[in-house]
Amino acid sequence: MQEILFWVIALLTSVSAIATVVTQNIVRAATWLLFALAGTSGIFFLLGADLVGAIQLLVYVGGTLVLVVFGVMLTAQGPFINMKTSGAEYAVSTIVGATLMTVLVLAALSLRKPADEQYTLSEEYRLGVPLAEGSGTLGDPRHPLVKYAPKERLIKLKLEREEVKRSFKEKIEKATSEETQAELIEERDRALGRLAYEDRMHTLAAYAPTDRLVKLTPQRLKVVRDYKKKIEDAPSAEAKAELAEERDLALRRVTNREAATSPYTMAIGQGLLGRPVGPAHVEVVDGVRKVTRTHYLFPFEIVSVHLLVVLIGAAYLARAKRRKTQSPLIAGGPEARP
Amino acid sequence: MAPPLFAIFSTPYWPYLLAIIAAAVLIGFMLVSAVFSVWLERKVAGRIQDRLGPTRVGGKFGWLQTLADGIKLLCKEDIIPNDADHFLFRLGPYIALAGSFMAFVALPFGNGVVAQEMNIAIFYMLAIMSTEVFGIILIGYGSGSKWSLFGGMREAAQMVSYEIPMAICVIVPIVVSGTMNLNRMAMQQSGGIWNWYIFHDPFTFAAFWTYFTCAMASCKRAPFDLAEAESELVAGFHTEYSGFRWLVIFMAEYGAMFAVSGIAVLLFLGGWSTGIPWELSEAPGFLGILGNIVNVVVFIFKGWFLVFIMMWVRWTLPRLRIDQVMMMCLKYLIPISCVLLVGVSLWQVAMPEIVVVHFHWVLFAVSMVCLLMLIVRFAKMSSPPPGTAMPGMWMMTDLPGYQGAQRKT
Numbered sequence: 001m002q003e004i005l006f007w008v009i010a011l012l013t014s015v016s017a018i019a020t021v022v023t024q025n026i027v028r029a030a031t032w033l034l035f036a037l038a039g040t041s042g043i044f045f046l047l048g049a050d051l052v053g054a055i056q057l058l059v060y061v062g063g064t065l066v067l068v069v070f071g072v073m074l075t076a077q078g079p080f081i082n083m084k085t086s087g088a089e090y091a092v093s094t095i096v097g098a099t100l101m102t103v104l105v106l107a108a109l110s111l112r113k114p115a116d117e118q119y120t121l122s123e124e125y126r127l128g129v130p131l132a133e134g135s136g137t138l139g140d141p142r143h144p145l146v147k148y149a150p151k152e153r154l155i156k157l158k159l160e161r162e163e164v165k166r167s168f169k170e171k172i173e174k175a176t177s178e179e180t181q182a183e184l185i186e187e188r189d190r191a192l193g194r195l196a197y198e199d200r201m202h203t204l205a206a207y208a209p210t211d212r213l214v215k216l217t218p219q220r221l222k223v224v225r226d227y228k229k230k231i232e233d234a235p236s237a238e239a240k241a242e243l244a245e246e247r248d249l250a251l252r253r254v255t256n257r258e259a260a261t262s263p264y265t266m267a268i269g270q271g272l273l274g275r276p277v278g279p280a281h282v283e284v285v286d287g288v289r290k291v292t293r294t295h296y297l298f299p300f301e302i303v304s305v306h307l308l309v310v311l312i313g314a315a316y317l318a319r320a321k322r323r324k325t326q327s328p329l330i331a332g333g334p335e336a337r338p
Numbered sequence: 339m340a341p342p343l344f345a346i347f348s349t350p351y352w353p354y355l356l357a358i359i360a361a362a363v364l365i366g367f368m369l370v371s372a373v374f375s376v377w378l379e380r381k382v383a384g385r386i387q388d389r390l391g392p393t394r395v396g397g398k399f400g401w402l403q404t405l406a407d408g409i410k411l412l413c414k415e416d417i418i419p420n421d422a423d424h425f426l427f428r429l430g431p432y433i434a435l436a437g438s439f440m441a442f443v444a445l446p447f448g449n450g451v452v453a454q455e456m457n458i459a460i461f462y463m464l465a466i467m468s469t470e471v472f473g474i475i476l477i478g479y480g481s482g483s484k485w486s487l488f489g490g491m492r493e494a495a496q497m498v499s500y501e502i503p504m505a506i507c508v509i510v511p512i513v514v515s516g517t518m519n520l521n522r523m524a525m526q527q528s529g530g531i532w533n534w535y536i537f538h539d540p541f542t543f544a545a546f547w548t549y550f551t552c553a554m555a556s557c558k559r560a561p562f563d564l565a566e567a568e569s570e571l572v573a574g575f576h577t578e579y580s581g582f583r584w585l586v587i588f589m590a591e592y593g594a595m596f597a598v599s600g601i602a603v604l605l606f607l608g609g610w611s612t613g614i615p616w617e618l619s620e621a622p623g624f625l626g627i628l629g630n631i632v633n634v635v636v637f638i639f640k641g642w643f644l645v646f647i648m649m650w651v652r653w654t655l656p657r658l659r660i661d662q663v664m665m666m667c668l669k670y671l672i673p674i675s676c677v678l679l680v681g682v683s684l685w686q687v688a689m690p691e692i693v694v695v696h697f698h699w700v701l702f703a704v705s706m707v708c709l710l711m712l713i714v715r716f717a718k719m720s721s722p723p724p725g726t727a728m729p730g731m732w733m734m735t736d737l738p739g740y741q742g743a744q745r746k747t
Contacts, residue, residue: 069472
């Protein structure tokens, strides 16, 4: 349904945008522009970017467009201003428009599809918070992601874990020798570990909002592995803690570097194509995890540039050649009306 | 949390159908409210200006007057002047109506009774209502008449100017509450009249009056109705309109009146909270829903009360000149609102906490005492002895619908 709404709004917006360009009457063009801008803000609302949508309306519809029409009413010499566009003007505007369009299309097409990617629970993904290995499974209510998972699911997993424990308990009790018992215990722990891993990998990751997840890129994986060995080899608990801290710092550096070059910084154009935009941009500043949602700002900026062009054009038109149409009251006859 | 009456909208079942129902309910409310307001406007005008007002249609209080008006307008010939830009002429009223109606989407009528709860509800409402202005300007421009054009131009100038102090005044209670979510703001003000933001500090108190003045101007209400000044511009921007489109313009205007009043109520006058120390909608179970219905009724009455005050002002004060209107905004309202914004910020930051927390008691008490004194003064006021002939329409006993006192000869 959201897609249908998107296509309807997008279609109306595009049609109005084209009409803005094609129509020759300035105020009619402003009216079409109203629909184009309102449609754009509609898309912002559809994407859940309420603030930008409202700003779009307030600034452009309430401010700019009113000012455009106000300017026309103040400067008009005939009742309805029409304009003829010369070939050079067409050429200039086509170049400007095509440039903007190219930027937009390139931005949109240079993206991978976050929509497909973000829910793929491949090995690449690891719960981002906390990064320390082994800490926090579903059994641990302090895990920062537990609150996102539905209760039934949590209970089900708990039951599964108990089921494993029970089945192994019987086997262990029936075991003949101590060796098989030890083997069975090891097997049970492995199964439990696998379950715990699945908890983290699938349940928590599936239900947690994507901005709480950190993708384990090769660089991050390398850091984690390097330090894992070092920490294991460390002689004392203090040294281990120190190393863990060092590791977190290194991870932060990697995160910041990735943030600068992340494909998701460019994910912003996709909103215009109706794709759900990727996970929010996770950045670690001074040890604080910050989520910046910048995706929709790019189309907003594009529209702003577009508006700037329109404004300059309007200012130009206000004093440029106009085809004066005399009022039919003066010229006589409705056929003089544009 | 209270059981929100419309919590059903957040469930995944049929959200789109329910959205349509919500829209229908809202537009129904808006239209009924407009019908009521038009009738009230005439009655208030009649009472204040010592005229009769509607008496002949619909028996008691002439309550069917608006309906009769509506039927008349629907049956009227729809004229589009030859000289008009037909496309804009047809389109304008609907843009105005859409802008006015869309504002209702974010207006909470009760605890959670809102079509779409938004974090930036108040900002959204201000933004969407600026669309209505554009509609009015198109109406003025597209009519192809100089009266309309003048009306539209005045409207544009007035609106672009008055939006500034209005928006700044809106920020004042936002500074206090720390949220732009209207529902949450109303929630903060529940639990007694003294919790209303109008009593919070001297700046919010002044901001209410400033906001209300700007709101009246933004609704093109007298004394700021320069866009339709009938003594100068025939009928201003809607000179060329008749029939259904004229009706739509007025629906938009009355809708916007209720919307800005609703904003004032939510920002300053406690929103949907009843003003008693108990929050009714927080009661458990079914009682909570009943309490929420009470909240809705209270909110609507608060809104209508402010609409009534707008009418009161309209029929009491004479119209300003256009330069006076602009001067009022640029020389007085904008500086005042800026001072209020700075003042409330300083109040929140620099005042000792004990003052900030308890000052509303002082302001509440002082206001109540003033109100009481005013009421006593009105009660003591000597009325003219019965039968005294006051100049007015009612002296003409041969008018149809005459019911008043006998003329003394």
